[in-house]
Amino acid sequence: MKIVLYLHMHQPWRLARFRYLDLGSGRSYFDLERNLTIFRGIAERCYRPALDRLAQALEEHSEFRFSLSITGTFLEQARLAAPDVLDRLRALHSTGRVALLAETYYHSLSFLVPAPELHDEVQMHREMLRKEFGATPKVLRMTELAYSDDLARFAERERFNGMLAEGWEGILRGGSPTARYCAAPAPTVMLLLRHYPLSDDVGFRFSSTGWNEFPLTAEKYAGWIASTPGELVGLFMDFETFGEHHAARTGILEFLSALPRAVRTHPGVDWATVDEAIQGPPREPLSVPYTMSWADQNRDLGAWLGNDLQRSAFEAAKKVGLAVRQANDPEILMDWRKLLTSDHFYYMYVSGHGADQGVHEYFSSYDSPYDAYANYMNALTDLRRRAHERLGVPILK
């Protein structure tokens, strides 16, 4: 049994309040100061302490290893707000026991936008990893762990050897989430599945006092992993789990430190990076004809494109993309790509009830989904005007 610990690092470029009256003003859509302030806060509470603990664990336990994905927007903000976080990441990677994953530079929904957008953004991200870390990723993860047969074909064309996906019963059809799989339409692409019960025990439930397993110790958790049958157990979660989603006072950082030690007491349980985990014997082919994700109860794209507001905003963004592509202006293109970041659509989620609403509100920076939508549409409308101006299209209205 190998543990594939994978942590996701991302921060979006949140929008400033961009009023309808700001259209044509030349104001930036993005609130640089606010984003950097947020980043500095998370760096203090989470990135620095958790990265230091991971570095220490690598030092103390030669068998310990894990994987990271770092979005381009995260990197841009880290560079401006907390360059030492980048230094820490480079140091971790240089140990050779931390694998980096490929994804879209902007953590975007570009996989739903006409080609070549997805290719371009993955390429941008690859170049960023090469330049910043000297890394060549072998495994691709799509925004919010989106996965489908089509995306597997894309990974194959882009010469990736593996992809991440949710280990969801709906696609396993009785199969085990800890077995080895490859993509049915692209057998050279190995699949690494998220073991969602064990991942969510840490990601969601760790600090929940109402949980009957509370408090979760590293020893208990390592025992659960050891008693899980299979070959690979994918523990995939946000990096911010450690110190941000669960504050330091919950003991989450100590838990992180103690885990490699606790795992060591179970012979037969070992660690693997994503690059190591895709090596190995032949696998079962797995087919996923629709796009699934790791979010909410339905594991679909409902969290981003489930309601009229979200779909209307995304359709508008796609349409503006046509003019943006033609305008061929790097600044306009960059702003458009920042607007494709999935977080903007997440903020427009509406639901009166249920467990998911709390999660959505936690992550939102707006007063309401209507607020998020109006603000987004204003920025997009302004962007469209800029693109049209560049193209010499007369601006109506």
Next chain:
Amino acid sequence: MPVPRAGRDVPSRRLLVPTRPLHIVMVGWEWPPSHTGGLGVHSFELCKELTKLGHRITFLTPFPGPFTPVPGVTFRYPGGPVGETQTVSPFPPAYWTGDTPDSPFWNATDGYNTWVAELSEAEGVDVVHVHDWFGTDGAAALAHRLRCPLVMTVHSTEYDRSLGHPWQHILEREERGIAAAARVIAVSRHLRHQLIERYHGDPRKVRVIYNAVRPSERLAQIDPHRRVVLFVGRLAAMKGVDTFLRAAGRVVPQFPDVLFVIAGEGSEYSRLLHLTAALGIGDQVMFLGKVSDEEREILLAGSSVFVLPSVVEPFGIAALEAMAAGVPVIISKTSGVAEITSGAFRVDFWDVDEFASRIAELLEYPTLRKAMGEQGRWEALREGWPERARETVSVYVESLRAGDSR
């Protein structure tokens, strides 16, 4: 995010129920069909639901009617039983305060209070319930005489109506009422806070019961070719109508097809008319004057956006009515109705540019208009006057248990 509906001060879902039907003397002001403000509607809807719960109301008013009848409600006014006399009322419209204590208005107010205090043939009364300041002295004296508790509902305060320049005589009446009442009902938590802070109301006695609206059959039918931005309310300084006009001034250059409609009358009318002219938007602003309930419903059905930019708004029932009609609303952050909705845009009352932007956004993005309209409708109608009446009865029972009859 939205302020949670139920707070410590809001009656809990476990409401108290009396062991027998109550007889309530309600010391009121207006009653439909001749009302100028929200108080008339409030009294009407509340009494209707109270009678449905089996309680009996004697409704006192200074005006001789006509009264839209409600079974179980008996009307009494100075000068005789219903329908007997048609005296000309000495009273100006509700909330009118531009007079001195020596004037006929004050004499009439005192006369009304004296009449209330000495109300004859008032037997078997369980609770005296008074609204706002004008009848508090009489109501308190009546409650004392009948040895039953006084409940007072405060819809707005003199501080708010006067934008911080209160009339001492009215202030004192409000203070006396709040002190005398066994229980005080505020129409929002914001207002409750004010009653405690400024009027020294006993926090243990002040409850919050929100206003509500009746479901209307008329849904907003949004016609993309006829776009109306609507304000409904009194033309008073506290309503922030000039913010509405200034915001309109920012919107019209980009939306030449939009009409800004102002429905209501009041002392600010001529000033607002001058402002409209000064802003140069006369051809896109329409002053309708006072509208009937039916006219208001038709207006709402044809409106794209409803704006309530009040500087001070203890509740803001007009916004709730717009929401019930499925019209997306923009309200000032301080309004009471902002406490019970998440489907409205909330704006600082002084932020003209933000009001203008919000109006423009709702005009520009049909998906937003529809989504906010649906959310608002759901929020406005999920609870109504029946719930509010049950909450009120629960406060009556509290007041009876408090044994605080003065």
